[in-house]
Amino acid sequence: MRFELDMGLSSLQGRRPRNEDFAGVQAPAAHEADRGWVAALADGVSGGEHGEGLMAAQTSVMSLLRDFHAVPADWDTSVALDRLLGHQNAWLAAHNQRPGPEGHAREALTTLTAVALRGRRYALAHVGDSRAWLLRDGACLQLTQDHRRERRDFAGLTRAMGLDDALRLDHSAGELKVGDRLLLTSDGVHGALRARQIADLLRATPGAQAAADALTAAALAAGSHDNATALVLDVNDLADPGLDDLAALGRSLPSPGPLPVGAVLDGYAITARVADNGVHRLLQAREPHSGRLVALKMLHPGRSDDPEERAMLAHEIWLGLRLAEAPRQRRWAGRDGSSSGFVRVHPPADGATHFYAVFDWHAGQTLEQLLAAGPLDAAQVLPLATAVARSLSLLHAAGVVHRDIKPGNLHRGDDGQWRVLDLGVALSPRSPAAARELHAGTPSYINPEQWQDPPLPPDAGSDLFALGVTLYQALTGRLPYGEIEPYQLARYRREPASVSRLQPSVPMPLDRIVMRAVARDARARFETAEELLLALERLAARDQAVPARPAKASAEPWSPWQVALAVSVLLNLLLVAWLVFLPR
The missing domain is CATH 3.30.200.20 (Phosphorylase Kinase; domain 1)
Incomplete structure (x- = not known):
């Protein structure tokens, strides 16, 4: 499943000379769906004649939306929001420290409230006096607190983007449910409307865009002196859990x-x-x-x-x-x-x-169970190798290493499909620390580089080596380097016996593919699963292109010309023999 959101945005200038609010929503690309959606609203601080509040609001929102889906995949959502907004704040703070036109101080400041929807949870990051709200089951909850001080001798923001060198964001998170309505507002809306009025409008107005329009219009009608902006997100369906x-x-x-x-x-x-x-x-x-x-x-x-x-x-x-x-x-x-x-x-x-x-659930047998009856022939191994190589190419393209390819983790279902089992120790960009520290795998299928001192970390080549060992075993009933115990590097001092030497019925092209996959030197092996897959597919195509030899025809009576030809050949042979052995 994927997120299904209904979005509505309304931003009205009101009585201000210009609109210094800015808001936007960024959807993930198709291949980044698990990274979620991000939305942000900023309210630029009006402090100068050069529109620096609008510049601060616009650049803060745009930089967040542009970069959110480019952060490393292992970053937590709150970490991503904090670091991206922290970098933007540092840029604004440095900008404000430079002299402005005619020596005036620069005031590129803005509030900002951002929400990221990932999996079945939301994460909020907030600074200033813009606000976030959640309407759920008819109840409206304010999710943020204003960073604003109101006194007789002072009225203004205590925190904002660009105000200080170090940015202090408020973070919160929670679960999402189908039917939730999230709302981001500038103070031009919630400064003119009470929380109860906002809740009533959210409950009474169907459709995200209609709700956003109703909120901004009501704020101006209530006498708002500021820009009025409302961003509404309706959660119609949730993605699979992240x-x-x-x-x-x-x-x-x-x-x-x-x-x-x-x-x-x-x-x-x-x-x-x-x-x-x-x-x-x-x-x-x-x-x-x-x-x-x-x-x-x-x-x-x-x-x-x-x-x-x-x-x-x-x-x-x-x-x-x-x-x-x-x-x-x-x-x-x-x-x-x-x-x-x-x-x-x-x-x-x-x-x-x-x-x-x-x-x-798939009925069938693992390769380990199949091999209990003896080795397989080449016609059985080739589709197995092709299917597993294709599966590994998908994993590796996404930065995932299986780490435990072996006969027990390859399963052929009753539908004839080969499937890779057990991703329990697989490494991905978001693997927990315990998985990264674990020296996983079955020793006899682990490539020699992981046993050397210092050991190299597992990578895509580790899976390809393990697949090569598995294919060698499937064809010969033996392991190429024998049973390996941890740190037995002596086992890898010579190349293993060729597959065709142990099993003469194996075609030489398949023998070369398997022996290359289990080569002692990593530089001699296949570099990628795609390269191995291409070699296997070419072998399969060539085997299909070679026509089968026709069976021998049953014996038939010789025709007269065949008899005459045989007699002629026999007489010529006798004549040659007589000439050779004729006494001189």
């Missing part, structure tokens, strides 16, 4: 306790226990309404209170939800627009009582 939302659920909800077959969790009826590795439990369950089977992944009771494990499970759910958006976010999508290379994860249900992940 990482911050999921992390908050992980901190607040308990983990499920022991669940025997037949137990019910939030409507899911447990039908089977699938796996338990001491850290996570995997259960099969049936959905309450559709009756479909799903997989529930949750923390083992012994790890249920570990905040780091909770953060990593929240990150795994978040990655799964991003992959579910693949058809609409082209950089995540496959060439056919699908995301079938991964198991779809479901967003947490409203009203969930415990913290766990819900995945689609």
Whole structure:
């Protein structure tokens, strides 16, 4: 799901000689949908004849809207607002310290209230006396407090953009709900209308634009002497929960306790226990309404209170939800627009009582289970390699490293599709600190660079090496470097035996691809998943283009000309023999 917002903006000059308010909204690009929306309203301080208040308001809003979606993906929303506005404040403060025209002091000052909508939460940043409001279920709440002092000997802002070298912003955050109406106003609106009047207009006026128009018109009719600006945001639908939302659920909800077959969790009826590795439990369950089977992944009771494990499970759910958006976010999508290379994860249900992940259930077998019956032939391995390489290319394009590619994490469903399982230790730009510090993976599939001193961090090449080891094992039944224990660098001192030497039926082109993927020297391997995928697709295309050899025809009687030809050849051979051996 994606945000569905109805927006309305109205800004009236009123009795002022010029309008020094400025407001705007910035939507994310399609491939940045998880970064959310941002809106801001600024009220320039009228202190000079050169329009510096308008300049301060306009540049502050525009710089925030322009740069919000360009910050690093691992920045928290409040951090992004604080740093972007802090840089703008430093620029305004430096501008104000330079002499103005005719020696007058510069006064490029502005209030600013900004709101970012990300996942299912909002984050506010505020300075000055513009305001933010929230109308929910008929109740109107003021979300900000004015930074203004009113005394007989002084009236003015105590905080504003450009007033001081250091900016002190008020920050707040909260959950969003469908039907929420957010409102940003300049003091030309709330200075003329009481909070009750604003609430009545918000409740009574359908449509965001109509509500914004009604507020500014009412403010001028009530005698406002200032510019009147109102920005209304109606939340019609919410996006899938973001990482911050999921992390908050992980901190607040308990983990499920022991669940025997037949137990019910939030409507899911447990039908089977699938796996338990001491850290996570995997259960099969049936959905309450559709009756479909799903997989529930949750923390083992012994790890249920570990905040780091909770953060990593929240990150795994978040990655799964991003992959579910693949058809609409082209950089995540496959060439056919699908995301079938991964198991779809479901967003947490409203009203969930415990913290766990819900995945689609796919019957079938992992590669590890298939290999228990022996190695696979080339015709079976080639589609496996192509599917997994395509999935890795999607992950790597988004800056994600799986870190645990192995036969146990590759699954072929009953629909014939190969899928990559378990993003629990995957690294992304927003991975929790515990995941970054964890030396994850299965030793026999980890590339040698991670064992050297000092070790190199895992990267896209680590996944490609692990895939190469997996393909080698699938074709030969053996690991290229044998069973590896941590720090056994001696195992990597020579190249492994070629695949075709161990399994002569493997075609040489496939042998070369696999041996390149597991090469001892990283410089000899594939650099990207796309390069490996291209090599596999070329091999598959060439195999399909070569026509099959026709079967031998059944024996037929020789024709007369065939008999005559055979007799002629035989007589010529006899004549040659007689000439060679004729006594001289």
